[in-house]
Amino acid sequence: MTPDDVEYSFERAMTQDRDSGPCWMLFAPLTGGMRYEDTNWTAIDQSVEFDGGDVVFKLQGAWWELPFKQIIAGPWGSIVDMDWCISKGDWNGTEADIVNHLHPANNGDTALFDVNAMGTGPWKLDSWTHGVQLKVVKNTDYWDGTFVNPFDSYTTKSVNEYTQRKLDLLAGNADLIYVPATMFGEMDGEAPGKLNVWRSLPALSFDAFFFNMIIGGPPA
Secondary structure, three states: OOHHHHHHHHHHHHHHOOOOOOOHHHHHHHHOOOOHHHOOHHHHHHHEEEEOOEEEEOOOOHHHHHHHHHHHOOHHHOOOOHHHHHHOOOOOOOHHHHHHOOOOOOHHHOOOOOOOOOOOOOEEEEEEEOOOEEEEEEOOOOOOOOOOOOOOEEEEEOOOOHHHHHHHHHOOOOOOOOOOHHHHHHHHHHOOOOOOOOOOOOOOOOOOOOOOOOOOOOOO
16 A cells, blocks of 8 residues: 555545445545535545655645544545556546546446455455355455454344344354444343443444424415
C-alpha cells in the first residue's frame, strides 16, 4: 500500500458514488456536497492529495476533524491497489473515465465484485457463498510480518432471524452476533455465567425516533 493508492481509493469511491451508498460521508467533509452531482472532478481531485509519504485530506472545516477520523475507519475507507484495480477494468484515475463507472446500477456492474477481491488487511478471502456465509483466512504477509494474528480464519454467516442467532451464541456455535437494542434486556437475563457483556462502546451510529407529520397541513 502506497500513498497514491490511498488517494486513488477515496477518489475512486467518490467517482463511483453508488446510489444509496455510503459516499455521502466522504463528499460532505471533503467537497461540501452529498453526491457526485453536487461537485466536480476538480474538487474531488484536490480534496485528497499525497505529498511524499503523507496523504493530505482537505476538509471543509475544522469541525470535520473528529467525525472524519471515524468515517474513514469504516469499510468505505478501505484502501485498494490502484494498478491492480485498473488491470481489472476499474476506473483508470482520469476525469474522462468517470462516466464509465459512475452510479453503477447493480453490484455486478463494478470491476471489484465477487471473485475480484484484494486488499492490504490482515485477512484474505477464502470462500464466499452469496447470502449464506463468507470465510476469510489470515494474511501471513500483513504489514511487516511482526503482526501476530490470533486466529487462522473466521466465518461470517448471514442469519436474519434474531432467535436463531441467539441460540447459536448460547450453544457456542457463534462467537459474536448482532442483538437488536430491543432485545438487550433479554440477553442480560442469559448473561450470568454464559456471556461477557460490554456496554457503551463507541460507535458511528445513533438511534432516534420521530413524530409523524402531516406534510402540507392537516387534512380537509
